[in-house]
Amino acid sequence: MDSHEVAALIKKHVNDIRIVNDRCLFATSDKQRCGDVLLTLKGRGVTHISTITGVDRGDVVEVIYHFDCRPAQLNLKIPLPKDDLRILTITDFFPGAILYERDLMEMLGVKVEGHPDPRKLFLPDDWPEGEYPLRKEWREKSK
């Protein structure tokens, strides 16, 4: 699917769509409708997730899922307010996301609910609770 086809497919489940070119688009949704987008994509044969990115934007942490819709790359953003950093796991739909979600949990403190193996991935087991290295607060503290 190219970007326009992907946009037409998911438009009712997302708030806004920015088409960069035929092979790249960004879309923003919310965590209630995220499952619908995933189901729609899965239904159209999308199987590959390139990775998950977490970005600290100050008040919100943006979780970005990067799906390969062959050839279009869909970057689906889910903003989560910092006082409620919880999101459902997507490993039921995309088992390949298992490590990326562990990465997201330890680096940005997003709680991925229903994750089959929520242990630390890169950080040592004795890393202090509540310290998230990719948060803005942490950057200020470690300067």
Add this chain to the structure above:
Amino acid sequence: MTFVVPIGPQHPALKEPEFFRFEVKGEEIVDVDIHLGYAHRGIEEALSRRNYKHNIYLSERICGICNVVHTTTYCQAVEQLAGVEPPERAKYIRAIIMELERIHSHLLWLGIAAHQIGFNTLFMLAWRDREYVMDLREMISGGRVHSATNTIGGVRRDVKTEHVPTILHGLEKLEQSTKYYINLFGSDRTILARCTNLGVLSKKDAIKFCAVGPLARASDVKTDIRRDDPYGAYDALSFNVVIEREGDVWAKGMVRLREILESIRIVRQALKEMPGGPIRTRVSLQIPPNETVERTEAPRGELFYYIRSNGTDTPERVRVRTPTYGNFASMKSMFVGGTVAEIPIVMWSIDPCFGCNDRVTLVDSRTDKTRVVSFDELRRWRK
């Protein structure tokens, strides 16, 4: 009763440390668990504390073997953010150096794979031939490994006309030896005995766990970012996406060897069709707020960068997903059901960009007694 076989976190045969915990029942592996992070250097955070120019050098140091593809991906992403297009000649030079990098990476893989199965003559031969490509890289970029060729807006060094005959001559030698290795890989009894039906990744699992690169292609998944989402000069270059069906160690090796021939073809074509003109455009590095993703096909598979700019000369966030990280999820299905003696070659069949171990501790979970065996000893178990 099951035993736990921890492997790692140090092993001199591989480049970086990593830790694997194998659960075995007799000789059979029943479960595997990985602990990453022994080589975690906080580079994503470091990238967002340095300016765009410094980051070229930092991204080059994420991986030694595939440093050019890292800087290319990074530079292409920043070029997209800044809204500039590098000159055509620069795109071709990037493609040439990236393909030479792929050849060197795959030959390096072949050498170590041969060593893992006890075929040290092939190891020496493969690494001898790898020197041809290292010499070519040095001639073009000035560096055998770290080429420092890429910059935002193009490349820093041109491929000179007087270099072309030497490159073509080097490619001819590489082509001859690669054809010999392909023949050997398909006929040698040692290789066939040690590589076929081992560490099989089925097509279903490769798709399910989002495998990338030669690992996926060896399991009959036709994926290659150079063809699926062409970047730089790849739109204009013709090549075949190599696939094999078996999904075992042999198929993974064969895919890599056949890819060397395709890379040689790409370099020849690029040298022939490379347009003249400048190799670099100047870019203002005060980049307005924006975000972009960039994907390339590294020797090990899809390399992914996400960059968000914020109007300054420093990026707000850089996310890097290397191909080996993408392939970890598939590991379990390759190991489970295999034997302890297969661990070295199956692990190497992923072409992992991390360290493994120097010694293995066998823990008897019933008596809690431990016994340390060396990697060499583990390798000899097969005999």
